[in-house]
Amino acid sequence: MIYSDEPFNGKTILITGGAGFIGSNLAFYFQRHYPDAKIVVLDLFRNNETFDNGNLKSFGHFKNLLGFTGEILCADLNDPTLWERLRGYGFDYIFHQAAISDTTMYDQTIMLQTNLNTFKYFIDLALERNIPLVYASSGATYGDAEAPQTVGREAPQNVYGFSKLMMDHLTRDTLKRYPDAKIVGLRYFNVYGPREFYKNKTASMVLQLGHQILAGKTPKLFTGSDTIRRDFIYIDDVIQANIKAANPRQSGIYNVGTGNARSFQEIADILQEQLGTDYGTDYIDNPYIGSYQFLTEADIAPSIEGLGYTPQVTLEEGIRRYLPEIKHLFQTEVKR
Numbered sequence: 026m027i028y029s030d031e032p033f034n035g036k037t038i039l040i041t042g043g044a045g046f047i048g049s050n051l052a053f054y055f056q057r058h059y060p061d062a063k064i065v066v067l068d069l070f071r072n073n074e075t076f077d078n079g080n081l082k083s084f085g086h087f088k089n090l091l092g093f094t095g096e097i098l099c100a101d102l103n104d105p106t107l108w109e110r111l112r113g114y115g116f117d118y119i120f121h122q123a124a125i126s127d128t129t130m131y132d133q134t135i136m137l138q139t140n141l142n143t144f145k146y147f148i149d150l151a152l153e154r155n156i157p158l159v160y161a162s163s164g165a166t167y168g169d170a171e172a173p174q175t176v177g178r179e180a181p182q183n184v185y186g187f188s189k190l191m192m193d194h195l196t197r198d199t200l201k202r203y204p205d206a207k208i209v210g211l212r213y214f215n216v217y218g219p220r221e222f223y224k225n226k227t228a229s230m231v232l233q234l235g236h237q238i239l240a241g242k243t244p245k246l247f248t249g250s251d252t253i254r255r256d257f258i259y260i261d262d263v264i265q266a267n268i269k270a271a272n273p274r275q276s277g278i279y280n281v282g283t284g285n286a287r288s289f290q291e292i293a294d295i296l297q298e299q300l301g302t303d304y305g306t307d308y309i310d311n312p313y314i315g316s317y318q319f320l321t322e323a324d325i326a327p328s329i330e331g332l333g334y335t336p337q338v339t340l341e342e343g344i345r346r347y348l349p350e351i352k353h354l355f356q357t358e359v360k361r
């Protein structure tokens with residue numbers, strides 16, 4: 026679906042984090058709908074390095090880009106020589122998705138250097154060329170702030186959420202000095218959909234529960250999961266938000282959710298219904314009680330107003346669209 030009249034054909038588009046979940050979906054969106062655009066994907070991809078929590082340092086995977094015909098620049102955001110190289114491309118748009126996306130990575134130095142410090146260069150690049158910059162902020166900026174979560178009332182509970190909040194502050198400060206700049210931060214809530222498999226344990230519960238059920242197991246949830254509700258947003262709506270944010274009615278920071286929280290229990294139940302199983306639920310104690318978000322629900326009124334963004338995919342519909350991929354992954358990647 027074409028989400029805007031923006032003339033992307035013939036333009037040079039940078040997608041950072043393009044080997045990751047959201048970035049690769051964005052790359053394919055442009056490739057499919059704007060065959061004359063030049064798409065450049067920048068990503069560190071993965072190697073065998075891990076953080077202290079045992080998770081990979083970067084989740085980019087070439088398999089997310091099978092079929093992609095644009096240019097790939099394998100590079101580290103933290104490489105100080107990167108910026109001169111990027112200047113040479115003459116980009117017309119920047120979609121900045123690259124980041125340490127793992128909310129359980131607690132090394133504050135590396136998180137802030139990678140997510141926040143390098144963001145300044147993208148702002149400078151966008152200002153220098155007078156081009157739109159759309160970047161990934163996060164619902165994690167809200168931490169335990171009350172629902173509905175609204176821009177301006179943040180309370181991050183981890184350094185990941187803090188890094189994104191400080192990116193947003195940098196944006197606000199820039200927009201004060203350059204009010205005509207087109208810079209939009211998108212606070213995604215819980216995104217799910219194709220090409221998230223290579224995020225391993227940090228992939229959505231939709232995928233993880235789907236694979237448990239396909240393995241013939243009773244889905245495992247925390248006790249009380251019918252009362253733990255999140256704003257789950259399907260990847261297609263996240264792409265819609267990015268495309269619309271490239272030509273915003275008003276620059277700024279916006280939530281990207283459905284505005285309608287659903288429970289983890291509902292995810293398991295919808296999956297079972299659509300897969301035709303009836304395994305019930307296996308409840309386990311929630312070890313995070315005390316530091317756990319029980320309700321996230323995005324206030325999306327400003328996003329509708331400022332971006333023209335309207336979420337179109339319900340949880341039932343998102344799972345229906347996603348299931349063929351969940352099954353395919355189960356056959357080709359999980360069962361092997």
Ligand SMILES: NC(=O)c1ccc[n+]([C@@H]2O[C@H](COP(=O)([O-])OP(=O)(O)OC[C@H]3O[C@@H](n4cnc5c(N)ncnc54)[C@H](O)[C@@H]3O)[C@@H](O)[C@H]2O)c1
Nearest residue numbers: 042044045046047069083084085101102123124126161216
């Ligand atoms: N998926 C969600 O639910 C969600 C929610 C809120 C915000 N976000 C944000 O959206 C963006 C995309 O998230 P995602 O879910 O696609 O995660 P992802 O981990 O799949 O994508 C991030 C990409 O950035 C790359 N990367 C990491 N460090 C890098 C570095 N130093 N240099 C270059 N590339 C590097 C990774 O290899 C990866 O491909 C991230 O900024 C994330 O913080 C995601």
